Amino acid sequence: MSDYPIPPFKPQQQSVPGDQSKMEPYPDCGEASYKGSGRLTNKIALITGGDSGIGRAVAIAFAREGADVAISYLDEHQDAKETASWVEEAGRQCILLPGDLADKAHCSAIVDATVEKFGRIDVLVNNAAFQMTHETLEEIPDEEWVKTFDINITAMFRICKAALPSMRAGSSIINTSSVNSDSPKPTLLPYATTKGAIANFTAGLAQMLGPRGIRVNSVAPGPIWTPLIVSTMPEEDVKTFGEETPLGRPGQPVEVAPIYVLLASDEGSYISGSRYAVAADRKLTQ
Ligand code: NAD
Ligand code: MG
Secondary structure (H helix, E strand, C coil), X not given: CCCCCCCCCCCCCCCXXXXXXXXXXCCCCCXXXXXXXXXXXXXXXXXXXXXXXXXXXXXXXXXXXXXXXXXXXXXXXXXXXXXXXXXXXXXXXXXXXXXXXXXXXXXXHXXXXXXXXXXXXCEEEECCCCCCCCCCCCCCCXXXXXXXXHHHHHHHHHHHHHHHHHCCCCCEEXXXXXXXXXXXXXXXXXXXXXXXXXXXHHHHHHHXXXXXXXXXXEEEECCECCXXXXXXXXXXXXXXXXXCCCCCCCECHHHCHHXXXXXXXXXXXXXXXXXXXXXXXCCCCC
């Protein structure tokens, strides 16, 4: 049994994209616990949304496994600096790449900056995302629908395309989807639809890139305690977040990181085209 926090949580609300340092309890990204064992020695990773939450846990784990890390994020400079300091504390290099992935030019700019600094990309983690809660279809603005697709799936296509010339055989692409990819929460309709698209895109791209020796997988987390939650979900849902799972609590970001390490590592050499559900699914009765 773990002693990770269980609901009820203190009701809390932040504006998008959220500030991890203001969350109570503070999400556990493995800062004090993750132990590396040389599984990613000298690999180069680009992680979108690497400032906080799952992306930060992945950045810390990758660095402790021996990788240098480039981190793309929107504008949470404090969160990003903290992640960078953990990467550097692990003896690895980190570059920070703020900016909006809804902008086509920025998608190629983060790839260019990573390749300029490190020379290539071995692991591409497409993890940034936007979501917002709406009770009815009428309530969803057209612009928000398009924006959600731009950030969550179109940016993923653009970054993969831009990164490909700098990825050699043995490289790995890991796309964060969600439990919503096959079990959509209706109040997250645009988001859930993009997550289904990500799972499908991943399965197709894996076949396309297999002959080049590049593996592509998606990770589908259940409820994880991150800034995305407290900045986009109503307070009453935050309070009970993760309750409707077999373990009765949300996962902490550190609990998701090991699957990214496996998929990034050479030990994962036969894993491609897969969708990895991590943490508990919603109860089937829901
Ligand atoms: P998070 O808020 O810590 O990370 C999301 C990051 O995306 C942010 O830090 C932000 O910098 C980045 N981002 C958002 N909009 C952006 C934009 N326009 N341009 C550039 N970057 C942008 O939250 P998280 O929960 O760790 O999210 C990481 C991934 O995990 C997302 O893909 C999310 O959909 C997925 N996920 C989360 C949960 C959960 O319960 N938290 C469950 C399933 C899947
Ligand atoms: Mg953030």
